[in-house]
Amino acid sequence: MRFLIDEIVREGARRMLTVALEAEVDQYITELGGQRDGAGRRLVVRNGRHRPRTVALAAGPLEVAAPRVNDKRVDETTGERQRFSSKILAPWCRKSPKISEVLPLLYLHGLLSGDFVPVMEQFLGSSAGLSPATVTRLTQQWTADHAAFQRGDLAESDYVSADAVHPKICLSQTHSCLLVLMGVRVDGAKELIAITGGLRESTESWADLLRDCRRRGLCDPMLVVGDGVMGLWRALAEVFPQARHQRCWVHKTRNVSNSLPKSALSGAKKALQEICNAEDRTHAEKVIEAFAKTYGAKFPKAVAKITEDRDEPLAFYDFPAEHWIHLRTTNPIESTFSTVRLRTEVTRGAGSPVAALAMVFKLVESAQGRWRAITGAHLVSLVRAGARFENGVLVEREEQAA
Known part of the structure; x- marks a missing residue:
């Protein structure tokens, strides 16, 4: 049953591709039908079909015989014959654009170039256009x-x-x-x-x-x-x-923890989380002072990493509260x-x-x-315009207040 369904899907895809190629050629010939040579013969006419070739599509491998066009027009600048080139199925194409797009993505996410042929052959039913060199060229x-x-x-x-x-x-x-x-x-x-x-x-x-x-x-x-x-x-x-x-704060917590013994890590990490997640700068500074009193005598190096540059870890409090989670x-x-x-x-x-x-x-x-967009996106423009925030809340500008 599954084999029958696959055959039906492939046959439908083949017919749709054939119809699209025929319509493309018919449109090309119709648009140039008025151009004729000195004897009154049309310069652009149908000329049978190309040899059948296998093309890898999402529905599986399809054998397609693309229509041919005999274009006798000559380019006045170069002197070379004009040629019809299908935008649907290029002469060199052995796989659909969607297949070409997914191959580099699979390579990026761990599939080695040498594994494409055995893996994709099982999925598509053919190895046409799936050589390691093809994948390398795409990358x-x-x-x-x-x-x-x-x-x-x-x-x-x-x-x-x-x-x-x-x-x-x-x-x-x-x-x-x-x-x-x-x-x-x-x-x-x-x-x-x-x-x-x-x-x-x-x-x-x-x-x-x-x-x-x-x-x-x-x-x-x-x-x-x-x-x-x-x-x-x-x-x-x-x-x-x-x-x-x-x-x-992730790096700051890690650095402080490296200066503490394991026995003190639990309480110290809770204090650091409380500083980072405090409701405003005032509460954060109070927790820093408490942290210094608790651990300052025994672990001065760990405390110094918090107290010596406290302004930089707390800078996010001067920006919108909606942005804090993204700025820490x-x-x-x-x-x-x-x-x-x-x-x-x-x-x-x-x-x-x-x-x-x-x-x-x-x-x-x-x-x-x-990536998650920043919360309160409408406030980004205010920040760029120089609006002032205190503890996450917009402060009215002095000129507006006056």
């Missing part, structure tokens, strides 16, 4: 896509999250990492701003990336969220001196790269540095469609 487009992305306009981006990740891929140098920037557009949607290779999260690497973003139209962000690596903050002070800094941490970047790590574990590397970076870009671009 070359990723490099061009990444280069075009790196030239995109960033004038609409704000609220930047920055992080450096260390996936197990082949980059240009031994201590290389990936520098990633994620931003928020005026409509509240999150977007990938930039992704490139850097050396040890150094100030120079971050500064080069930020300068490139500035050339692409990125203005001083209202807030930049990042971890405690100093290279980022020094580069920001050089390139975007007006941008405020917000330390990631860079975790969206790290969670996105779980897909990258899954892929690199399968491939044991990604070839050349250029291919590795392009593959990571396409993985992140694929995940971007699932």
